[in-house]
Amino acid sequence: xxxxxxxxxxxxxxxxxxxxxxxxxxxxxxxxxxxxxxxxxxxxxxxxxxxxxxxxxxxxxxxxxxxxxxxxxxxxxxxxxxxxxxxxxxxxxxxxxxxxxxxxxxxxxxxxxxxxxxxxxxxxxxxxxxxxxxxxxxxxxxxxxxxxxxxxxxxxxxxxxxxxxxxxxxxxxxxxxxxxxxxxxxxxxxxxxxxxxxxxxxxxxxxxxxxxxxxxxxxxxxxxxxxxxxxxxxxxxxxxxxxxxxxxxxxxxxxxxxxxxxxxxxxxxxxxxxxxxxxxxxxxxxxxxxxxxxxxxxxxxxxxxxxxxxxxxxxxxxxxxxxxxxxxxxxxxxxxxxxxxxxxxxxxxxxxxxxxxxxxxxxxxxxxxxxxxxxxxxxxxxxx
Numbered sequence: 001x002x003x004x005x006x007x008x009x010x011x012x013x014x015x016x017x018x019x020x021x022x023x024x025x026x027x028x029x030x031x032x033x034x035x036x037x038x039x040x041x042x043x044x045x046x047x048x049x050x051x052x053x054x055x056x057x058x059x060x061x062x063x064x065x066x067x068x069x070x071x072x073x074x075x076x077x078x079x080x081x082x083x084x085x086x087x088x089x090x091x092x093x094x095x096x097x098x099x100x101x102x103x104x105x106x107x108x109x110x111x112x113x114x115x116x117x118x119x120x121x122x123x124x125x126x127x128x129x130x131x132x133x134x135x136x137x138x139x140x141x142x143x144x145x146x147x148x149x150x151x152x153x154x155x156x157x158x159x160x161x162x163x164x165x166x167x168x169x170x171x172x173x174x175x176x177x178x179x180x181x182x183x184x185x186x187x188x189x190x191x192x193x194x195x196x197x198x199x200x201x202x203x204x205x206x207x208x209x210x211x212x213x214x215x216x217x218x219x220x221x222x223x224x225x226x227x228x229x230x231x232x233x234x235x236x237x238x239x240x241x242x243x244x245x246x247x248x249x250x251x252x253x254x255x256x257x258x259x260x261x262x263x264x265x266x267x268x269x270x271x272x273x274x275x276x277x278x279x280x281x282x283x284x285x286x287x288x289x290x291x292x293x294x295x296x297x298x299x300x301x302x303x304x305x306x307x308x309x310x311x312x313x314x315x316x317x318x319x320x321x322x323x324x325x326x327x328x329x330x331x332x333x334x335x336x337x338x339x340x341x342x343x344x345x346x347x348x349x350x351x352x353x354x355x356x357x358x359x360x361x362x363x364x365x366x367x368x369x370x371x372x373x374x375x376x377x378x379x380x381x382x383x384x
Contacts, residue, residue: 002082003091003367004375005115005145005268006183008043009223011367012267017359021045021225022351023097023272025052025316027080027329028340029279032347034084034092040352042360043090043367047097047270048077048113050104052316056327060320071107076327078112090364095147097270105135109144114372117147117186125172132180140181140379143372147225150176151188170210177215177222181384184223184268187211189261191228191253203257205264212265223267229253230273231354236281243284246310247277255357262358269358271350278346279315280306286342298322298335315343 012019024030024046037044048056054065057073065073078094085092095115096108105116118135120128132148139146151168168187177185189207208224215222232252240247258269287294287303294303301321309317322339324330331337355361370378 001088001091001369002085002112002114003093003369004143004372005045005093005095005147006223006375007368007370008045008091008093009184009267011043011363012360013223015359015363015366016263017363018226018262018267018269019043019045019360020351020354020358021047021095021097021268021270022275022347023047023049023052023270024077024275024347025055026319026326026343027076028325028343029275029347030077030080031084031329032344033351034081034088034090035344036348036351037092037355037364038088038090040355040361041090041364042355042362043093043364044085044088045093045095045268046081046085047095047272048074048108049097049272050100052097053077053104053107053111055316058323058327060323062316067103067107070104071110073327074108074111074113076111080329082112091367091369093145095145097272099135102131102134102138105138109139109142113144115145115147115183117149117184119149121149121151121186121188125176129176129179132176132182136181136384140384141376143370143374143376143379145183145375146180147184147186148176148180148182149186149227151186167204168207168211170207170214173211174214174218174220177220178218182222184225185211186225186227186270189226191226201251201253201257203253203261205261208261208265224265225268225270226258226261226266227270229258229269230271231255231258232273232277233350236274236277240277240281240284240313243281243288244307244310245280245284245313247313248311250277250313259357269354271354273313274350274354275347276313276315278350279343280313280318280346282342282346283315283318283339286338290338293335293338296335298333299339302339
C-alpha cells in the first residue's frame with residue numbers, strides 16, 4: 001500500500017533500525033525495488049530525484065529539464081509505483097529527492113509522490129527555513145511528509161554540487177525543526193554525494209547523537225536522514241572495468257561506518273550510486289555474454305552508448321534509446337525483455353543487501369500504516 005514517509009520512519013526510530021531509501025530512474029527499477037522489499041518483508045522507500053523526474057519525462061539532457069518534463073516524469077514514476085505498490089502487502093513510500101523549488105514539489109505531489117524533500121541547504125539559514133516551511137504548509141494538508149536539509153554535503157549527484165561540506169550544527173537543527181515542522185531532516189556528518197567519496201571515510205557520529213539529544217530535550221519529533229551514503233561496492237566497480245568500463249577513484253561509505261550511525265540516530269539512509277553501478281555492470285555483462293544483442297534493432301543503441309561512455313556509471317547515459325521502456329515499462333520484444341531482466345537483477349542485488357544490513361527486513365508489519373487522508377487529519381490536529 002502507498003503511505004507517507006512519517007509512519008515508516010516512526011517505526012524505524014522505535015525499532016532501532018534504518019530504512020534504506022533507493023533512487024529509481026525507470027519503471028522496471030521501481031518494480032524491482034518493491035519486489036526486493038516484499039521478499040524481505042520490509043517497508044520500501046523509493047526515491048525520484050528532481051532531475052530524475054525530468055529524465056522520466058523523456059528528457060535525455062535531464063539537467064535542463066523543464067517543469068513540463070518534471071510533471072510528466074513524476075506522473076510516469078507515480079503511475080509505476082502505484083501499479084506495483086498500491087496492492088503490495090508492504091508499506092511503499094514514493095519520495096522526492098532533492099526537490100529544488102516549490103514547482104518541483106507541486107509536480108511531484110501531483111504525480112503521486114507521498115513524501116517530498118526540499119533542499120534549501122545552499123541558502124542562508126533563514127531563507128532555508130522560509131522555503132522549507134512553505135513546502136510543509138503545502139504538503140501537510142495533503143497528507144504528504146516533508147524532509148528538509150541543514151548542512152551541506154560535498155560531492156555531486158544529479159547536479160547537486162558542493163566543493164566542500166558544512167557540518168550540521170545541532171542547535172541550528174533544533175531551531176530549524178521547530179520553525180519548519182518537517183518530519184525528517186537530512187544532516188551533514190561526513191557523507192558525500194557521488195561515487196568518489198574518498199578512501200576510509202569516517203563519519204562524525206557525534207553530530208547525529210547531539211542532534212537527536214537536542215531534539216528530544218525540546219520535545220521535537222523528527223527523523224534524521226543520511227544523504228550521500230552509497231557503499232560503492234568494490235567488486236562491482238572492478239567488474240565494470242573488466243567489461244570495458246573505466247570507473248576510477250570510486251570509493252563509498254563503509255558498511256561498518258553506516259551501521260554504526262544507526263544507533264547514533266540515523267533513521268533513513270539514501271542510496272543511489274550502488275544501484276547505478278550494479279545496473280551498469282549488468283548491462284555491460286549482458287552485451288558481453290550475448291554479443292548478438294550488440295546489433296539488436298531494439299537495444300543496440302544502448303550498447304553503442306556504453307561503448308562511447310566507459311567512464312560513466314549512470315545508466316541514464318545509456319537508456320535514452322529505450323525511453324518507452326524507461327517511462328512506461330514497454331517491453332516489446334525478447335531483446336528488450338533481456339535488458340529489463342538485467343536491470344531488475346542489478347537493482348535487486350544492490351537493494352537486497354542493504355535491506356539486510358540496515359536491519360529493516362521483517363519489519364514491515366511494525367509500521368502503523370496511515371493513508372494520505374489520515375495523515376492530513378493528524379497534521380491538522382497537531383497544528384502542523
